[in-house]
Amino acid sequence: xxxxxxxxxxxxxxEWACVPDVSHYCLAALSYLREVxxxxxxxxxxxxxxxxxxSDEVCxxxxxxxxxxxxxxxxxxAWVYGHSQHARTRGLGLKEHLLRDGRILEHLTxxxxxxxxxxAGYLGESAPLVAGVVTTARQWLKERTAWKPx
Numbered sequence: 001x002x003x004x005x006x007x008x009x010x011x012x013x014x015e016w017a018c019v020p021d022v023s024h025y026c027l028a029a030l031s032y033l034r035e036v037x038x039x040x041x042x043x044x045x046x047x048x049x050x051x052x053x054x055s056d057e058v059c060x061x062x063x064x065x066x067x068x069x070x071x072x073x074x075x076x077x078a079w080v081y082g083h084s085q086h087a088r089t090r091g092l093g094l095k096e097h098l099l100r101d102g103r104i105l106e107h108l109t110x111x112x113x114x115x116x117x118x119x120a121g122y123l124g125e126s127a128p129l130v131a132g133v134v135t136t137a138r139q140w141l142k143e144r145t146a147w148k149p150x
Contacts (some may be wrong), residue, residue, distance in 0.1 A: 055119045056094035063094075063116050070107055074124060 051058065060080055067076035085096035095117045098104040104113065115121055 007057055051119045055117055056087075057084075057118050058119055059122060060094065066112070089145060124143055 064073075064080040065074045067079060071079065083098060083101070084094055087094045088095065092100070095113060098113065099110070108116075
């Protein structure tokens with residue numbers, strides 16, 4: 001009875017019609033995804049080179065958050081944005097531009113800049129989270145493949 005009093009029952013019939021279709025499309029998408037992933041070859045050296053090539057762009061949030069501790073978030077955002085645009089128009093990386101400009105050293109040390117623009121330091125908890133998901137997925141698959149119908 002709660003459902004009748006919560007909302008119009010006509011919508012429920014539409015959901016009943018949609019759920020099987022959505023489930024079917026989801027299964028089809030997962031089937032395609034399995035095919036794509038099974039043929040995937042990961043090249044860690046290429047991945048690292050690609051991340052390093054865009055490390056200035058990837059690490060701007062980290063720079064802004066560290067600057068925000070001394071100048072406030074809105075000012076830090078505007079400062080990083082302005083310097084990012086200036087560096088881009090001159091064809092420089094942001095870190096290179098900041099060091100040439102020199103004013104960044106009023107707020108941060110050169111060592112802090114090195115740490116900020118090191119992409120490996122920006123991974124946070126991603127490695128343990130991915131390891132946990134992979135472990136759980138492997139266990140789930142192991143249990144499913146070990147099960148045999150009677």
